[in-house]
Amino acid sequence: LTVxxxxxxxxxxxxxxxSSAIRNSESKMDELVFSKPVNxxxxxxxxxxxxxxxxxxxxxxxxxxxxxxxxxxxxxxxxDSELVGPNKLIYYTAPFLYLAIPSLLVLSAIFNSVAVYFxxxxxxxVTAVVIFITYQIAGIYFDDLAFxxxxxxxxxxxxxxxxxxxxxxxxxxxxxxxxTLSGDFLINRIxxxxxxxxxxxxxxxxxxxVVTKKQxxxxxVSTFVKNKQAALISKAKNYKSKGINTQSQLVMRSLFELKQxxxxxxxxxxxxxxxxxxxxxxxxxxxxxGTTDWPLTQNxxxxxxxxxSLFMFIIIAYYSAExxxxxxxxxxxxxxDSFPVHNSVFWISKIIALITAVCGLYLVGMMFTIAxxxxxxxxxxxxxxxxxxxxxxxxxxxIMMAILAFFLQIISPNKYIGMxxxxxxxxxxxxxxxxxxxxxxxxxxxxxxVPYSDINxxxxxxxxxxxxxxxxxxxxxxxxxxxxxxxxRGPSQTLRTRLSLIRYNMSLKGQIxxxxxxxxFVGAGYNIYHNTRMLNExxxxxxxxxxxxxxxxxxxxxxxxPLPVITDVNLHIDIYPKKRALTAVAKIKFTNTANEPxxxxxxxxxxxxxxxxxxxxxxxxxERLPEFDMVxxxxxxxxxxxxVREG
Numbered sequence: 018l019t020v021x022x023x024x025x026x027x028x029x030x031x032x033x034x035x036s037s038a039i040r041n042s043e044s045k046m047d048e049l050v051f052s053k054p055v056n057x058x059x060x061x062x063x064x065x066x067x068x069x070x071x072x073x074x075x076x077x078x079x080x081x082x083x084x085x086x087x088x089x090x091x092x093x094x095x096x097d098s099e100l101v102g103p104n105k106l107i108y109y110t111a112p113f114l115y116l117a118i119p120s121l122l123v124l125s126a127i128f129n130s131v132a133v134y135f136x137x138x139x140x141x142x143v144t145a146v147v148i149f150i151t152y153q154i155a156g157i158y159f160d161d162l163a164f165x166x167x168x169x170x171x172x173x174x175x176x177x178x179x180x181x182x183x184x185x186x187x188x189x190x191x192x193x194x195x196x197t198l199s200g201d202f203l204i205n206r207i208x209x210x211x212x213x214x215x216x217x218x219x220x221x222x223x224x225x226x227v228v229t230k231k232q233x234x235x236x237x238v239s240t241f242v243k244n245k246q247a248a249l250i251s252k253a254k255n256y257k258s259k260g261i262n263t264q265s266q267l268v269m270r271s272l273f274e275l276k277q278x279x280x281x282x283x284x285x286x287x288x289x290x291x292x293x294x295x296x297x298x299x300x301x302x303x304x305x306x307g308t309t310d311w312p313l314t315q316n317x318x319x320x321x322x323x324x325x326s327l328f329m330f331i332i333i334a335y336y337s338a339e340x341x342x343x344x345x346x347x348x349x350x351x352x353x354d355s356f357p358v359h360n361s362v363f364w365i366s367k368i369i370a371l372i373t374a375v376c377g378l379y380l381v382g383m384m385f386t387i388a389x390x391x392x393x394x395x396x397x398x399x400x401x402x403x404x405x406x407x408x409x410x411x412x413x414x415x416i417m418m419a420i421l422a423f424f425l426q427i428i429s430p431n432k433y434i435g436m437x438x439x440x441x442x443x444x445x446x447x448x449x450x451x452x453x454x455x456x457x458x459x460x461x462x463x464x465x466x467v468p469y470s471d472i473n474x475x476x477x478x479x480x481x482x483x484x485x486x487x488x489x490x491x492x493x494x495x496x497x498x499x500x501x502x503x504x505x506r507g508p509s510q511t512l513r514t515r516l517s518l519i520r521y522n523m524s525l526k527g528q529i530x531x532x533x534x535x536x537x538f539v540g541a542g543y544n545i546y547h548n549t550r551m552l553n554e555x556x557x558x559x560x561x562x563x564x565x566x567x568x569x570x571x572x573x574x575x576x577x578x579p580l581p582v583i584t585d586v587n588l589h590i591d592i593y594p595k596k597r598a599l600t601a602v603a604k605i606k607f608t609n610t611a612n613e614p615x616x617x618x619x620x621x622x623x624x625x626x627x628x629x630x631x632x633x634x635x636x637x638x639x640e641r642l643p644e645f646d647m648v649x650x651x652x653x654x655x656x657x658x659x660x661v662r663e664g
Contacts, residue, residue, distance in 0.1 A: 019112040020176045022079050023120040024152060027145050028286060030072055030124040035141040037068040038132035065217060069125045076117055080109035102192045111196040119206045119213075120174045124148075126213035130220035142282045146289035153293050169201045170208060178205040266362045274370035277343070278336055279377065288378055291328040295321060295382050299389045314399035315469045317386035318406045325382060329375060329415055334439050336374070337422035338432035340367040345505070346432070360504050360522070364423075368497075371419050379407050402469065413486060414462035417493040421461060424500040428512055455557045458545055462489050473594035484545050491538035498523065498531045568645055572619070579611030580618060581656060606663050614655035622646040633664030 087104050131144045152174075159168050168177030182202045186194065198206060278284055298320050299312075310316055344353045383403050390398060422439050429435035446460050457463045464485030467478045502523040503515045515522075523531065549555045585606035592599045609615050617639070623629050624646065631638060631650055640649040656662060 019116045027124050034068040034125045035128040035132040038129050080113050084109045119210050123173045123213040126216040150293045178202040270366035271369045274366050278374045294324040312390045312393045312395045314402045321382045338436050341426040342432040354506050364501050417462040420493045420497050424496045427500045488541035491534045494534040581607040582610050583607045608661045609656045616655045617651040
């Protein structure tokens with residue numbers, strides 16, 4: 018866990034160490050700072066190690082959060098105390114000391130050197146993405162015993178040497194032993210600390226006071242600019258506006274907002290990391306026994322969905338805040354709002370930009386997976402499945418989530434509170450299940466699962482997904498209408514002031530649309546509840562756990578009873594996918610391999626079977642246990658040792 022967070026923390030290092038290294042250069046304060054009698058070596062070393070200490074303090078919240086979170090989880094009952102071993106602080110501080118501190122020093126030295134050399138954050142961001150991608154890909158191709166001796170020393174995060182150190186630890190050892198510095202693990206840590214210090218003192222330009230850029234020749238450039246300006250003025254024409262064209266404003270504004278998103282450094286980083294996380298399972302052995310699965314489209318779509326879900330949440334959380342609050346944080350809010358542009362242009366263009374960026378990432382992911390399919394000889398691409406599962410089943414819920422994120426930003430006094438509310442919603446989604454709220458009606462934008470089968474396609478599962486999409490889509494439309502009516506326009510206004518004007522801003526059409534969306538939300542919710550709670554039984558994980566406890570209490574007394582061993586099976590199954598039915602006949606041969614007679618056996622009852630029976634000469638079902646879906650089958654004549662019977 019510590020190694021994983023260290024690889025992700027490289028962007029934390031970029032934010033603190035690299036930005037600190039070039040802050041004076043970007044703010045043009047170099048000359049002023051070094052006009053004082055300051056020792057460059059002492060000054061730059063203090064700046065570097067100060068920023069590095071800040072990184073350590075921030076990263077320290079990870080092990081402390083896991084420790085105190087585990088304690089709190091045990092206290093409130095979120096964790097099963099029977100499944101949790103001793104929770105000692107030393108188990109978390111030792112990995113921090115031996116793994117996090119040296120690894121973060123390596124990253125800090127690398128990004129500090131890049132920052133002071135190139136004097137731009139973009140170079141540092143690109144370096145971070147390259148390191149992350151290289152490390153992930155190297156983990157795939159060097160995950161072999163043949164490279165064991167190389168990985169032990171070459172891994173800057175110490176993962177290889179840690180694996181080698183704990184290779185023969187038992188599960189009990191991993192739960193109770195404290196990590197210590199010894200053997201190759203100690204050598205790896207000393208080696209990379211030495212490399213990082215050498216990199217800092219050798220490439221950090223610690224002896225330079227001010228690095229000045231060569232002055233560019235201004236005469237030729239200024240002459241060119243003057244000639245260009247004169248040409249433009251001579252061709253100037255008088256133009257009379259034909260009025261406000263909302264459609265053209267929307268297109269222009271959407272393109273502008275989209276450029277602000279996709280050309281920003283954070284988006285490039287998140288996109289690069291997302292694509293890297295996609296490439297890992299595409300080439301890594303993810304099948305059984307170290308083999309790779311066939312690159313079927315259904316597997317490719319699942320890989321895209323699983324690897325991108327967290328990054329999509331981060332993109333929505335971050336850019337919903339940036340898009341909603343950018344003009345006001347830059348001090349241009351009142352100026353932009355003074356233009357004759359409808360509120361819908363601002364609101365819709367921003368949501369379109371965010372959705373388009375997310376669509377672009379999915380499109381890139383789809384292109385990568387298709388290329389892998391073709392490379393591996395899978396030419397049945399099933400593009401319709403890509404479009405349907407990524408578009409309808411995956412992208413549409415993300416659009417609803419984006420609308421929720423925008424709504425929370427609009428009602429918040431600043432973007433940080435809005436981001437906090439959205440993150441709080443995400444945490445609540447995960448925690449609610451522990452309190453019995455597992456139904457999809459409580460989890461925004463989620464729907465029932467829609468598995469795909471080559472025999473039956475999506476089968477009857479689509480019907481449930483359609484109802485959930487209607488249910489959450491109606492609520493999303495309502496939030497979009499209310500969010501549009503509360504859009505902040507003009508001088509700073511409190512939420513209470515905007516609420517007092519909501520009917521005016523919504524207009525009659527908006528009020529009717531909001532009322533209809535609420536009616537659809539309630540109607541779809543009633544239909545879902547009627548089907549899942551009244552017509553059918555919805556079983557929570559707590560119900561399953563209670564049933565398991567009851568099962569153990571009921572049948573643990575029979576755990577030592579001898580069982581017949583099935584030695585031959587002949588199955589005849591007729592499947593009717595469109596009817597969601599099958600008929601099956603199983604002819605079995607079994608033997609009593611025990612040393613004592615068997616008088617009766619416990620048999621599982623098939624779920625959802627309209628009729629079923631066990632026919633066997635010399636035996637019959639004597640007792641049914643519907644609460645456990647089990648039956649007792651009793652032999653009229655006990656099955657003797659080594660006796661073989663058929664049925």
